[in-house]
Amino acid sequence: MDRTVEGYLAELRRHLVGADPALVQDALYDAEEYLRSAIAEEGGDPAIAFDRVVETYGTPEEIAASYKKAELTVVAALRRPEPVQPKQGARGFFGIFTDPGAWGGLLYMLLGIITGPLYFTLCVTGISLSLGLAILIIGVPIALLFLASVRAVSLVEGRVVEGLLGVRMPRRPRLVGGQGDIVTRIKSWLTDYRTWTTIFYMLMQLPLGLFYFISLVVGFSVSVGSMTLPIQQEIIDGPLFIVGRYGYYIETWAYPLFILGGMLGLVLLLWYAKGVGKMHGAYAKALLVGRTEGGDAQ
Numbered sequence: 001m002d003r004t005v006e007g008y009l010a011e012l013r014r015h016l017v018g019a020d021p022a023l024v025q026d027a028l029y030d031a032e033e034y035l036r037s038a039i040a041e042e043g044g045d046p047a048i049a050f051d052r053v054v055e056t057y058g059t060p061e062e063i064a065a066s067y068k069k070a071e072l073t074v075v076a077a078l079r080r081p082e083p084v085q086p087k088q089g090a091r092g093f094f095g096i097f098t099d100p101g102a103w104g105g106l107l108y109m110l111l112g113i114i115t116g117p118l119y120f121t122l123c124v125t126g127i128s129l130s131l132g133l134a135i136l137i138i139g140v141p142i143a144l145l146f147l148a149s150v151r152a153v154s155l156v157e158g159r160v161v162e163g164l165l166g167v168r169m170p171r172r173p174r175l176v177g178g179q180g181d182i183v184t185r186i187k188s189w190l191t192d193y194r195t196w197t198t199i200f201y202m203l204m205q206l207p208l209g210l211f212y213f214i215s216l217v218v219g220f221s222v223s224v225g226s227m228t229l230p231i232q233q234e235i236i237d238g239p240l241f242i243v244g245r246y247g248y249y250i251e252t253w254a255y256p257l258f259i260l261g262g263m264l265g266l267v268l269l270l271w272y273a274k275g276v277g278k279m280h281g282a283y284a285k286a287l288l289v290g291r292t293e294g295g296d297a298q
Contacts, residue, residue, distance in 0.1 A: 003047050005035045008060060015064035020071065021289045022158075022170040027067045029172035031057075074168065094267060102270040104164040105277025109212035111160070116209020119157075119202035122149060127199075147189045154198045154288045161288075167281035170289060197287040212276065219269040227262030230255040 002010070012031055016024045035053055042049035057063070096102050126146030133139035151173055158169030174194060189195050233250055242248070250258065 003050050005032060005039070005050075008035060008050075008054065012060035012064055015061050016067070019064075019068060020168050022168045022285070023067055023071050023074075025170040025174055025289065026172045027063065029174075031063060096267060096270045096274065099270070099274060101166060101277060102274040104166065105273035105275075105280075106216070106270065108160070108164040108277060108280065109216050109273055111164075112205070112209025112211075113213040114209075115157070115160070116205040116207075119153060120206035122153070123199055123202040126150070147195065150195060150198050150202070151189075153202060154194075157201075157284065158288055161281055161284045165277045165281035165284075167285055169285065194288070201284070201287040208280075216269070216273070219265065219272065223262045223265030223269060225262070226258050226265060229258050 002008075009028055009032055012027060013024065016027060034057060035050075038053040038057070039046065039049045042052055058066070126142075126149060130139060130143040130146050133142055155170065155173060159171075161167050162169040174192070229250060
C-alpha cells in the first residue's frame with residue numbers, strides 16, 4: 001500500500017468492492033477526513049506520521065470490515081417490519097393499509113409539490129447566475145456556492161429518501177478532488193459525473209413532483225367522491241349528473257357498489273404509492289449515489 005492518504009483510500013475502496021455505494025461513500029469520506037487531520041496534527045515526516053496514524057486508526061482491511069459489520073445494523077433498521085403471519089389473497093391485498101412502505105411513498109409523493117419547485121428554482125437560478133456572471137470575478141464565488149448547494153441537496157434529499165422510502169443513502173459528502181486550491185476543487189466538482197446527475201435529478205423533480213402530487217389528488221378525489229356519491233344524492237334529493245335537459249340518478253341498489261368502488265380505489269392508491277416509492281428510491285440512488293465498482297475512485 002502506498003504510504004499516502006490517496007493510497008490508503010484506494011486500498012480501502014478495494015476492500016469495499018461489492019458493498020453498498022452509500023456505505024463506500026461514507027467510509028471513504030470518514031477515512032480521508034480523519035487521516036488528513038491526524039497527520040497534520042502529528043507533523044514531521046509525512047510517511048512516519050502516516051504510519052502512526054494508521055496504526056491508531058486501523059488498516060484499510062480492518063476499517064472495511066468494521067463498516068460492513070456496522071452496515072448490518074443499518075440494514076436491519078431500514079428494513080420494513082414484517083407481519084407476524086404472511087398474508088395472501090384478499091388479506092394481503094387489503095393489508096396495504098398497515099404497510100409502512102405505502103405510507104412512506106404516499107408522504108414522499110405529497111412532499112413533491114414542495115421539493116420539486118424548490119430544487120428546480122435553486123438549480124435554474126444557480127446555473128443562470130453562474131453562466132451570466134462567468135466573465136466577472138463575482139462569478140467564481142457564485143459558481144462555488146451553487147456547486148456546494150448541489151452537494152448539499154444531494155445529502156438532504158438522500159436523508160428524505162432513506163427516511164420515507166427505506167433506501168440506504170449516504171450520510172457523508174462525496175469525495176472529489178482530494179486536496180488542492182479552490183480552482184482545483186471547482187474543476188474536480190465540474191468533472192465529477194455525479195454533479196451533473198444531481199443537477200439532472202433536481203431539474204426532474206419539478207415534473208415528477210407535480211405528477212406525483214396530481215396523481216395522488218386525482219386518485220384520492222375520485223375514490224372519496226365515489227364513496228360519498230350515495231350520501232350526496234340523498235342530501236340534495238335530486239339528480240347528481242345533469243347532461244343537457246336530462247338528469248341521472250344513482251339507483252339505490254347501486255349504492256354499495258359505489259362505496260366498495262371508492263374503497264377499492266383507496267387500496268389501489270396505496271399500492272400505487274408503494275410502487276412509486278420503490279421505483280423512485282432506485283432512481284434517486286442511481287443519480288445521487290451512482291456506482292462504486294472497480295475503478296470508480298470518486
